[in-house]
Amino acid sequence: MSPEKLTYRDSGVDIQSDDDSVRAMVSTMSTEVGQGFGKPMDVPGHFTGLIDFGEHALSMCTDGVGSKLMIADAIRKWDTLGIDCMAMNVNDLICVGATPIAFVDYIAMEKPSPELNSEIGKGLAEGARQAGVHIIGGETSSLPEIVKGFDLAGTALGYVKKEDIITGQDIQVGDSIIGLPSSGLHSNGYSLVRKIIQRAGIDYHSSFEGERSWGLELLEPTIIYVKEVLAALQDFKVNGLANITGGGLRNLPRLKKGLQFVITDPMPVLPVFRKLQELGNIEDWEMHQVFNMGMGFAMVAPKDQAPGLAERLGGKVVGEAREGSGAFHEPLNLVYE
Numbered sequence: 001m002s003p004e005k006l007t008y009r010d011s012g013v014d015i016q017s018d019d020d021s022v023r024a025m026v027s028t029m030s031t032e033v034g035q036g037f038g039k040p041m042d043v044p045g046h047f048t049g050l051i052d053f054g055e056h057a058l059s060m061c062t063d064g065v066g067s068k069l070m071i072a073d074a075i076r077k078w079d080t081l082g083i084d085c086m087a088m089n090v091n092d093l094i095c096v097g098a099t100p101i102a103f104v105d106y107i108a109m110e111k112p113s114p115e116l117n118s119e120i121g122k123g124l125a126e127g128a129r130q131a132g133v134h135i136i137g138g139e140t141s142s143l144p145e146i147v148k149g150f151d152l153a154g155t156a157l158g159y160v161k162k163e164d165i166i167t168g169q170d171i172q173v174g175d176s177i178i179g180l181p182s183s184g185l186h187s188n189g190y191s192l193v194r195k196i197i198q199r200a201g202i203d204y205h206s207s208f209e210g211e212r213s214w215g216l217e218l219l220e221p222t223i224i225y226v227k228e229v230l231a232a233l234q235d236f237k238v239n240g241l242a243n244i245t246g247g248g249l250r251n252l253p254r255l256k257k258g259l260q261f262v263i264t265d266p267m268p269v270l271p272v273f274r275k276l277q278e279l280g281n282i283e284d285w286e287m288h289q290v291f292n293m294g295m296g297f298a299m300v301a302p303k304d305q306a307p308g309l310a311e312r313l314g315g316k317v318v319g320e321a322r323e324g325s326g327a328f329h330e331p332l333n334l335v336y337e
Contacts, residue, residue, distance in 0.1 A: 005282065006192065007192075008189070008289075008290050010195060039051065046095065046096065046167065047095040047096075048060065048095060052162075055162060059093050060157050062089065063089050063154070064085065065084045065152045066188070066190055068190045070190070071193075073150075074204050075216075077219060078123070079122045079123050080123050081119075081120055082121065082123025082127050084186070086103060086124060086128060089155065090131040090133065090226050094158075094226055096165050097230075099159060100132065100157070101133055103154055104135070104138050104154060105152065106153050107141070108147045109141065110147050110148055110150065112140075168239065168254075172302075175302055175321045176317050177262075177318050177321070178299045178309050179294075179298050179317075180314070181315065183220050183222065184270060184272050185220070185273075188290070188292065189291045193218060197214065197218075199280070200279045202214055202279075225296070232299075232313055236301060236309045238301045238305070240255040242255055242298045244292040245292070248291055249336055253326050253327050258323075259324065260321070260326055262320055262321070262322050262328045263319040263330060263331070264330050265316070266295070267293070267294040268294055273287065273294065284332050285334050298318075
């Protein structure tokens with residue numbers, strides 16, 4: 001008998017409720033309350049915020065690692081979590097064409113742990129090296145009545161010339177979608193992953209493939225795309241950039257309303273996704289709205305630019321922009337509105 005089908009909601013995460021919660025908070029906030037130099041620029045639905053700063057715009061975003069931390073805790077391996085934290089921020093930051101320059105981290109802990117902090121620091125330093133940013137500060141808080149275990153988040157700052165901002169509004173029907181490969185799960189969907197692993201009775205130290213354990217496979221660090229993508233922007237016309245994180249294919253329609261982003265030739269699905277889908281008896285539709293499924297970052301470019309751009313970045317042309325709305329995985333007939 002096949003196991004009961006699992007969904008992200010079963011693991012305690014409801015994507016629709018999360019979206020509703022964000023909209024509820026944003027509706028009560030004003031961007032006009034600040035004073036002094038620099039005003040917010042309108043980039044609704046985007047991956048990062050922009051502040052008018054003369055000839056340039058400052059870009060700022062914040063994010064955390066999520067429940068991937070709990071797997072690191074389970075096998076006491078924390079040295080790559082800082083890479084994930086850095087990646088989740090700087091990969092969002094570059095989606096407007098901005099260059100990351102600075103980063104601050106925040107660790108909330110149940111109780112102080114020099115060993116844990118030291119290992120997290122190693123990952124943050126490596127992430128900063130890969131992204132080419134300076135870590136200019138941070139904060140550690142001991143919150144035993146609020147936090148069980150620990151939480152890691154950060155904020156990244158970058159800049160871009162106003163004339164070089166990429167918002168996605170220049171995307172046209174017929175533009176190509178270029179996918180860049182992911183290294184695995186990156187830092188999304190781990191509530192569902194842990195639910196699958198728990199129900200299947202899998203030990204994180206048990207073998208995933210060969211000598212590699214499930215724990216190490218699930219902790220594979222998020223790729224930092226900064227240097228390669230920003231260098232490619234100097235040589236190719238690019239109309240849109242999307243970090244494929246939580247929400248999977250739903251990240252693409254954030255770039256421009258009134259278009260449908262159609263996947264016609266998807267990236268190869270990595271073995272870890274296939275195995276998790278099998279263990280959790282998860283529908284294709286659910287998998288592609290939760291996980292990156294092998295495509296960690298996407299770029300939208302004019303059709304004549306796409307082949308060279310894909311070759312330059314080790315990616316592939318995976319689809320195109322068409323008239324319509326939402327996202328559509330053509331081979332699997334999956335629609336996301």
